[in-house]
Amino acid sequence: MMPTARYPDLKGASVLITGGGSGIGAALTEGFALQGALVAFIDIDDKASRALVAKVEESAGRAPLYIKCDLTDIAALKRAVAKAAKAHGPVTVLVNNAARDDRHDVADVTEEFWDRNQAVNLRPHFFTAQAVARGMKAAGGGSIINFTSTSFLINHPDMPSYTAAKAGVIGLTKGLAGKLGVDGIRVNAVAPGWVLTERQKALWVTEEGLAAHITKQCIKQPMKPEDVVGVCLFLASDSAKLLSAQTLIVDGGYM
Numbered sequence: 001m002m003p004t005a006r007y008p009d010l011k012g013a014s015v016l017i018t019g020g021g022s023g024i025g026a027a028l029t030e031g032f033a034l035q036g037a038l039v040a041f042i043d044i045d046d047k048a049s050r051a052l053v054a055k056v057e058e059s060a061g062r063a064p065l066y067i068k069c070d071l072t073d074i075a076a077l078k079r080a081v082a083k084a085a086k087a088h089g090p091v092t093v094l095v096n097n098a099a100r101d102d103r104h105d106v107a108d109v110t111e112e113f114w115d116r117n118q119a120v121n122l123r124p125h126f127f128t129a130q131a132v133a134r135g136m137k138a139a140g141g142g143s144i145i146n147f148t149s150t151s152f153l154i155n156h157p158d159m160p161s162y163t164a165a166k167a168g169v170i171g172l173t174k175g176l177a178g179k180l181g182v183d184g185i186r187v188n189a190v191a192p193g194w195v196l197t198e199r200q201k202a203l204w205v206t207e208e209g210l211a212a213h214i215t216k217q218c219i220k221q222p223m224k225p226e227d228v229v230g231v232c233l234f235l236a237s238d239s240a241k242l243l244s245a246q247t248l249i250v251d252g253g254y255m
């Protein structure tokens, strides 16, 4: 279920979400649109993104702007940010959500794989922030929300390049928060636990694996994409106006 809280200051806000076409990103696209925000999202999955645009137009009464862009291409990413700003005004809420948690064995990782992995899971976070910072400053401030993951905190063994990037996201968040705060820009990270997106269900969820995971959560429920939306709406809103440089963990209280 989508959060029922309303944040009036998000109405009309120019919001940009990376990877907003499916998974947690799709829930974010819809969640911000339901607040009356002007939402643009970047994705490469045409089919899922087009279906989402139609769904959100129906539920929120306004279609989000889908910008097709591979965020490993930094020049294209900068053009995508400019397109969102042109359509909706300077981006004042940026959610760096896109990532790929491809599994990889230590022995098989090549330099090329490592670089490609970082080019999805860490590098775009910096360049989107760089691209929106001036507009946010001119608008009097903004909120940047970077998605990290609890996987590196629990020593996940099967994706060291991804977990390194996710740890890096927190370092980046704190560095950007320190630098951009003077311009009224807050930068925070959100670390989900195991969220049952379509990709997770298709690739990695097993009945036994999920049951074992939920046993270790304080809240004994599987997490859905919608369960991560509320914390992002809060971080984006002026309810969090002095909250910066933090990481909020949303994992059901994993022990």
Ligand SMILES: NC(=O)c1ccc[n+]([C@@H]2O[C@H](COP(=O)([O-])OP(=O)(O)OC[C@H]3O[C@@H](n4cnc5c(N)ncnc54)[C@H](O)[C@@H]3O)[C@@H](O)[C@H]2O)c1
Binding pocket: 018, 019, 020, 021, 022, 023, 024, 025, 042, 043, 044, 045, 048, 069, 070, 071, 072, 096, 097, 098, 099, 100, 101, 120, 147, 148, 149, 150, 151, 191, 192, 193, 194, 195, 196, 197, 198, 199, 200
């Ligand atoms: N699902 C989980 O259990 C979980 C757990 C911890 C953290 N997270 C984090 O939450 C965020 C969202 O994860 P998710 O599970 O919803 O992922 P997902 O794979 O379901 O969705 C990611 C979206 O990003 C898009 N994308 C991927 N590569 C792209 C590229 N190069 N250019 C443009 N778009 C691209 C995909 O098309 C997709 O729509 C990620 O940062 C992830 O690391 C997820």
